[in-house]
Amino acid sequence: MEDKNYSSDSPIHEQGQDRFSRWSFSERVAQVISKRSDPSSIVIGLYGIWGDGKTSVLNFIEKSLESDKKVICIKFNPWRFGTEDELLTGFFFDIAEALDAELIKTGDKLKDFVKKAAPGAGAIMGAKGAGEVLGSFISGPDINELKKRIECELESAKRRVLILIDDVDRLEKAEIQALFRLVKLTADFKYTSYILAFDKDVVAASLQDRYSSAAENSGEAFLEKIIQVPLHLPAVEKQVLREFCFQGVDEAINIAGISLSEQQVQEFVRDFSAAFDDCLTTPRKAKLYGNILMFSLPILQGEVNPVDLMLLEGIRTFCPSLYEVLRINKGLFTGSFRDSYYSNNDDEKEQIRNLLDDALSRGKNINKAGFIDLLKNMFPKLQSVYGNMSYGSDWYEKWNNGQRICSENYFSRYFTYAIPKGDISDKVIQELFNESEKWSEPFGFESNPLNEILNDSSAEALIKKMRHQAGKINADASLALAVAIAQKSDDIPNPEVFYSWMTPFSQASMLVSDLIQNVQKPDRVALAKKCIELSASLEFKLEIFRWLKREDENKPEKDAFSEACIDEIGKHLGKIINDKIEGRGDLTKLVPKSIPTIFYTLNKYVRNEYVNDYVAGLISNDSEALVRILDSYVPIAWGMESCISHKSDFEREQYNSLTGQLDASIVLNAIQDHFHQAMDVSDDFPRVYDDDVEKGVLFLEQFVWLHQYVLREWESEEESHDSEE
Incomplete structure (x- = not known):
């Protein structure tokens, strides 16, 4: 019971629930009312701000008088009534009904007087103001008779009535004004006491509006005329x-x-x-x-x-x-x-x-x-x-x-109070880590445990969260997660952005690298090779290899792959690419964005001159493959104002990168044989700003121009060298 009352915002009734020493205060108020011998009425104001516990104090007063046969407690809540005439008749009816239960033993009930008088209240209300209605109603013959009978019954029984009125400050201004006029006009009932509980400032302000033409503090002045005993709730420490x-x-x-x-x-x-x-x-x-x-x-x-x-x-x-x-x-x-x-x-x-x-x-x-x-x-x-x-x-x-x-x-x-759209619950992440320890890999396409959670819309948030927690994942979970992510790489977005390493695709490959580092060092090469082998896309295989942590001679303490281990993994990747090629796969169509990385990998880890042989054969079957190769080396540029991406130019950096893996003569001969118009270039570097011009043709011309420029550089250097000798 205590827990229920504590967690809810309900007023309390029992002494044992009193946490703020209000019971003793309430009991003293009750005893003063009980022992009072003066038959005249008294109005007590119980002052406290909203939420200070006024209702609980009224409950305590009622409870302490429960066994006192001299006092009849009547609770009247004006908030229950919607109109002033309802408030008026309700007030008297509640009193009559309570006294009928306590005092009246015959069939002639007090509430019958109220029923007779009440119908007239609404009619009078329609023609007169609230003040006149109250005066007319209370001075009428039926109410006067009711008043006399109530006083007679109380005097005969040697009992008093205590009317507790709560929630006064929750009424509308007009209702507050009506209630206080009612109390004022009925305060001369003998053997009757009132306790009104309210926030003094709120009520005074409402009464002030009623007497706005009077003095500045007319609201408080009106209260002082009605409230005979002002009591403030005891302060809580x-x-x-x-x-x-x-x-x-x-x-x-x-x-x-x-x-x-x-x-x-x-x-x-x-x-x-x-x-x-x-x-x-x-x-x-x-x-x-x-x-x-x-x-x-x-x-x-x-x-x-x-x-x-x-x-x-x-x-x-x-x-x-x-x-x-x-x-x-x-x-x-x-x-x-x-x-x-x-x-x-x-x-x-x-x-x-x-x-x-x-x-x-x-x-x-x-x-x-x-x-x-x-x-x-x-x-x-x-x-x-x-x-x-x-x-x-x-x-x-x-x-x-x-x-x-x-x-x-x-x-x-x-x-x-929720996980925003596009975000992933931390609980889900933790459950994923816990469950992944029990996974048995490798997984089939339909049985991958990440199928339910990793998709195009969740990938970015999921990978980011997992990267933040990667260092806390144990070896078993890391192994299973690395394989599962590699197998799901086709579902990871790889949009064109200015910083390509910020894409979910690249971040996922970094995550795989982080997870590989979590397993025992002797097991890492095997896991890296497995992740590369099981990756759903060739791009992701290359991306995993790219982000594997390598030993740095400037940081000998760093726990990473040695050059020998990287060489072993690179050869494994090279074999996979070679198998793709031998299956007559045109890499310029399969993975156009990854051609530079593939060429580097094939020459370094499969065989030197591999790319020369492959490209020569490729171009002989499809001359457009040369354009696709050049295009793959050209970076994406971003408009400073429009932020729209577009292909940049094939410049010296791209020339050096391509010719570092592919003999320039192979490219030049292919241009002469299949795109001879591109051989005729001006002295100025070819740049075309017309969007209708084919970019591929432009890249061919730029390669030719750069090649000629490089030849002139070499000749100049040789002449300079000869002259020095």
Whole structure:
């Protein structure tokens, strides 16, 4: 029962549920009313802000009088009534019904008087104002008779009536005004006491509107005329509220199944106390925070940093305006100020300061310095906004690994309570690692364990997440995952982008290399060869080989493949390519983007002069193959303004690269035999800006021009050498 009441926002009724020492206060109020001998009416105002526990105190007062035969407690909730005439008749009917149950033993019930009088209230309401209706109704003969009979019955029974009126401050302004006029006009009932629970400022403001032509404090003045005994709820000590709040936090953490380290607990308590202590003004605020955590922590368990989430939910609870600023300004608060030594970030910093100042100024009970300290800890970028400390991009991996809100990859999760589209759940990643230890490879196409998770839309996020965690994967899981990824390489996107190594395709090959490094050193060559062999595409075979970690003489401690191991793997790759060629495969059509890498691999790891023989035979069967070869060496260029990709030119760098693997004479002879018009080039390097011109023809002309230029260079160098001799 206690847990249920704690987790919900329900008022409490029992003394054993009292956490804020309100029972003794309530009991004293009840005893004063019970022992009062004066028959005149009394109106008590129970003042407290919204959520301070006024309803619970009314419940305690009622409970403490439960066994007191001298007092009849009647609860009247004006919030149940939609109109003023309903409020009026409901008030008397509730009193009559309660007294009928307690006092009236005959068949002549008090509520019958109300039923007789009530029909007239609506008719009068249509013609008169609320004040006149109340006066007419209460001064009418039936109500006067009801009043006399009630007073007579109470005096005869030596009992009193205590009317508890709650939720006054939740009414509309007109309803608040009507209720207080009702209380004012009925306050002369003998043996009757009222306790009205409300936020004094809210009610006074509503009454002020009614008497706007009067003095500035007319609302409070009106209250003073009606409320004879103003009582403020006893203040709850800050430490008690904090403990109550932290009990809710503990319960939410336990429900979510989250285990915090001692350091995490200390970080949370430090930041919570610095920022939110002044915001803990009522038990309801404390309870609301715990309830929010019970919702958010289980949903995002394992997907975000729990301390960051708990602190963010604190911001949402205690300063909603700040929460909104954070939610819609991801770019301002994630990451760090890049290249801070070379660029001016003053405008962005000023923007951040202005946004935060405005948001904090709109909050209530805000300790600005405490909130700024909290934000600096949650978003390290702010350390350079409010100080001189800066963080470099080397911190990004730490923030990613910690699932921090300051990470661009995790920020959105904290606000959507879900994994954004295109992202992958960290739980899914962890389950994948755990399950992969049990996989038996190699897999068939339909039985690959990654079929359900790796596809065109998920590849980028999945590979990025796996790369971040690659160092933590054990040898068995690494072996199985490397093979599975290689087999699924056809499903990994490889778009044309400025930085080709940032594509999911290249990142996946790097991941395979990372995984290979996780197995025992004697097993790595075999695994690398297996991944190359089982890769679904020739491009991915080449990409795996490209990103294998090689020993560096400048870093002898680095655990990587030796030159001998690389040579062994390269020969294995070369054989695979050779088998493709012997199967009459035209590589310029099969893998046009990878021709330069293939030529290098064939000459180095299969046989020197291999490419010369292959290309010569290829061109004799299909002269257009020469154009495709040149095209494969030309890089993609990107428009500075349009950002549209297009083929660049075949320039000196491409000439050197091609002729390093293929004899220039083979290319030149093929151009003479099949594209003789390209041999006639001008003195200027051929550049054509007309989109209608065939790029392939242009590349042939550029090769011829460069070849002639290189020949002239050699001749000049030989002449210079001869003259020196």
